[in-house]
Amino acid sequence: MKVAVVGAGPAGVRAVEALLAAGIRPVWIDEAMDGGGRIYQRPPTGMRRDARTLYGFEAARATALHAALDAAKPRADWRPETLAWNIRPGRQQLHTLSAGTHGVVEYDAAILCTGAMDRVVPVKGWTLPGVTTMGGAQIALKSQGCGIGQRVAFLGSGPLLWLVAYQYAKAGAQVAAVLDTTPFAAKAAAAPGMLRGPATFAKGLYYIGWLRAHGVRIAEGVTPLAIEGEGSVSGIRWRDAKGAEHHADCDAVGIGWGLKPEAQLADLAGVPFNFDALQHNWVPRRDAAGRTPVGGIYLAGDGSGIGGAEVAELAGARAALALLEDAGRKVETAALDRRLEKLARFRSALEKAFPFPAHLAAGLPDDAIFCRCENLTVGELRATTAGPQIPAPEVNRAKAISRAGMGRCQGRVCGAAAAEILAARLGCGVAEVGRLRGQAPVKPIPLTAPPLVTTP
Known part of the structure; x- marks a missing residue:
């Protein structure tokens, strides 16, 4: 049986x-030089920073994952620095690019563990x-030992906001401000549900407490007004929950409002999508075990x-166990299913504590740039819904008229904000x-x- 696994983060490692x-023995593809994913990103060889310094409270988990990764590499068909850029489900093929050369990986079944990326609200x-994004700021710290x-x-919302601010402060950077767009009341209301994950909840409280204790400027329930500068960042301006305006001098800003699945391969595989109102994300359809409606395609991790x-x-x-079960193998899944169900309840509370601020995207001024690849303004997107052109009742029609999402990111960065802007307009x-x-x-x-080279 030919199996392909895309991704070598936490989901990919455990699947393999x-x-x-x-x-x-699966074909194991990852775009990075090494596995671990973004959360457990490994530093380059020769960087002398121990796991505790790099991963904090997650050091033991990161070390265990890296050990499993290293043990699995020689036993699998390990292909790092390889981009899986297309999938053809009818032909059971993955198209790849490695060292400037195309390839085709044929499979009977594929597990897509494609991870996530920062969700951005333009400011x-x-x-x-x-x-830069919050994740980008964190990767710079982990993989290169430098700050942005x-x-x-730091501006945004969600657990990553507080974690990255804490990591920067611990590393010796001067944190000018931590600006959370979520009101404190929303987080307090969700606190009882977050007690279902006491260890994670406690770590979050620790990060916030540590930052406050070390005099870092913190504001909650803020409305971002502008990142300022001539040629580069020089400051950030926001309005607090009471309506008063504030400013902080800075030379860099990390932004991010949680994460969104990197689900393009699932889309190309023909997997249907549902809108998850709680996460405020479009997610590929799968069952609790990772099976999709497309035969032979399984999903795991943040990409789903x-x-x-x-x-x-x-x-x-x-x-992986679902794949084996579908192939006629006998597997035991009850314990895994119970743990996943418990963590899902905690995640639900976390999403309620840090809801996506749709109102910020919907309320952007007409002259704000929302699609940086094509240099499109919010006003230009809104204009697609009226006038002599064919009105755009949905985001793909707006894309055809305005070129939104046609740049290098293909809407991975601007897509979520574009949908909010259009929905508010319509x-x-x-x-x-x-x-x-x-x-x-x-x-x-x-x-x-x-040209393409087919590999078994």
């Missing part, structure tokens, strides 16, 4: 581990040099719905305007690469 234990000035600036402000690293590890193993729910459909290649590839 389960397949190897069953005697199946005036967010295209200035010095502005010397005096950094945001759950976090612990859920991803369990879901990776569970998807007076409907965001689910009604749809989502930007996936296109191959899922990321830019060179036109000059050598």
Whole structure:
């Protein structure tokens, strides 16, 4: 049986581990130089920073995952620095690119563990040099041992906001401000539900308490007004919950409002999507075990719905067991299913504590840039819904008229905000305007690469 696993983060590692234990040697593809995913990103060889410094409270989990990764590599067909850029479900093929050369991986079944990326709300000035996503700021710290600036402000919401601010402060950076767009009352109301994950909840409280104790400027329930600067970032301006305006000097800003699934391959595989109102994300359809309506396609980890690293590890193993069960193998899944169900209840509370601020995207001024690839303004997108052109009742029609999402990111960055802007303009729910459909290649590839080579 030919099995392909895409991704070597927590979900991919545990999926491969389960397949190897069953005697199946999968083709294992990851875009990075090494596995671990973004959450457990490994530093380059030679960087002398121990696991505790890099991963904090997650050091033991990261070390265990890395050990499993290293044990699995020589037993699998391990292919790092390989981009899976297209999938053809009818032919059971994955198209790849590695070292400038195209390839085709044939499979009988594939487990897609494609992870997630930062979810962004455009802010005036967010295209200035010095502005990066929260995940990008964290990767710079883990993989290169450097920060995105010397005096950094963090703007957004969700657990990653507080974690990255804490990591920067601990590493010696000057944190100018931590600006959370979620009101404190929303988090307090969800606190009883978050007690279902006491260890994770306690870590979050610790990060916030530590930042406060060390004098970091913190504001909750803020409305971002602008990231300021001439040529590069020089400050950030916001309005507090009472309506008063504030400013902080900084030379870099990390932004992010939670995560969104990197689900383009699932889309190209023909997996249908549902709008998850709680996560405020479009997620590919799958059952609790990772099976999709498309035969031979399984999903695990944040690429199938945001759950976090612990859920991803369990879901990776569970998807592999589902694949084995469908192949006629006898497997035991009851314990895994119970753990996943328990963590799902905690995740529900977490999403309620940090809801996506749709109102911020919907309320952007007309002159704000929302699509940085095509340099499109909010006003230009709103204009697609009226006038002499064919009105755009949904986001793909707006894309055809305005070029929104046609740049290098293919809407991965601007798509969520575009849907909110259109929904507000049309007076409907965001689910009604749809989502930007996936296109191959899922990321830019060179036109000059050598022709496709089929590999078993």
